[in-house]
Every structure is written in C-alpha cells, then in structure tokens.
Amino acid sequence: MNKTEFIDAVAGEAKASKAATTQIVNAAIAVITKALKKGNAVQITGFGTFDVAKRAARMGRNPATGKEIKIAASKAPRFKAGKVLKDSVK
Numbered sequence: 001m002n003k004t005e006f007i008d009a010v011a012g013e014a015k016a017s018k019a020a021t022t023q024i025v026n027a028a029i030a031v032i033t034k035a036l037k038k039g040n041a042v043q044i045t046g047f048g049t050f051d052v053a054k055r056a057a058r059m060g061r062n063p064a065t066g067k068e069i070k071i072a073a074s075k076a077p078r079f080k081a082g083k084v085l086k087d088s089v090k
Contacts (some may be wrong), residue, residue: 036077046084053078 001009003025011021014086021073032050035042081089 044082046082048082048085049080051078051080052076 007025010016010025010059011018015068032042036050039052041049043049049079053076055074055076058071060069061067061083062069062070
C-alpha cells in the first residue's frame with residue numbers, strides 16, 4: 001500500500017474527504033519527523049514507537065577489494081511495533 005492508497009483507505013474509514021485526510025496524514029508525518037529530528041521518540045499506544053537508533057562508528061570491509069574502511073557514526077529512524085499491532089498480525 002502506497003501513500004495515496006493509504007489516504008484513500010483512511011478517508012473511507014473516517015468518512016472524511018480525501019483532501020482533509022491528506023492534510024491530516026501529511027501533518028502527522030511532519031510531527032513525527034520533527035520529533036525524531038529533535039531526538040524524541042513518538043509512542044502511539046497500541047500501535048508502536050518511532051525513535052532514532054544511533055549507530056556507532058565502526059570498521060567495515062569493501063567487498064570488492066577486501067580493504068578495511070571506516071564507517072562513520074550515524075542515526076537512523078526506527079519503528080517498534082506495539083503489542084496490539086503484533087497480536088493483530090498473527
């Protein structure tokens with residue numbers, strides 16, 4: 001399901017217009033993104049938690065040459081599903 005299909009499905013469930021639903025979905029994504037940029041987690045009870053995973057700098061290996069390379073420290077967004085969501089997928 002892509003974003004357009006998601007918006008259509010939410011609009012149908014909420015019996016709302018697609019335009020209003022699009023604004024709400026975009027606003028929700030923006031709020032989550034801003035919170036993650038600040039280093040905060042977003043927890044939606046029953047659904048899951050969005051947070052930032054910190055990866056330490058480490059040594060890696062170039063698979064083509066076998067030469068060791070330095071991999072810089074980085075941050076990546078992460079989602080952990082909540083219990084209700086996990087149980088509904090079983």
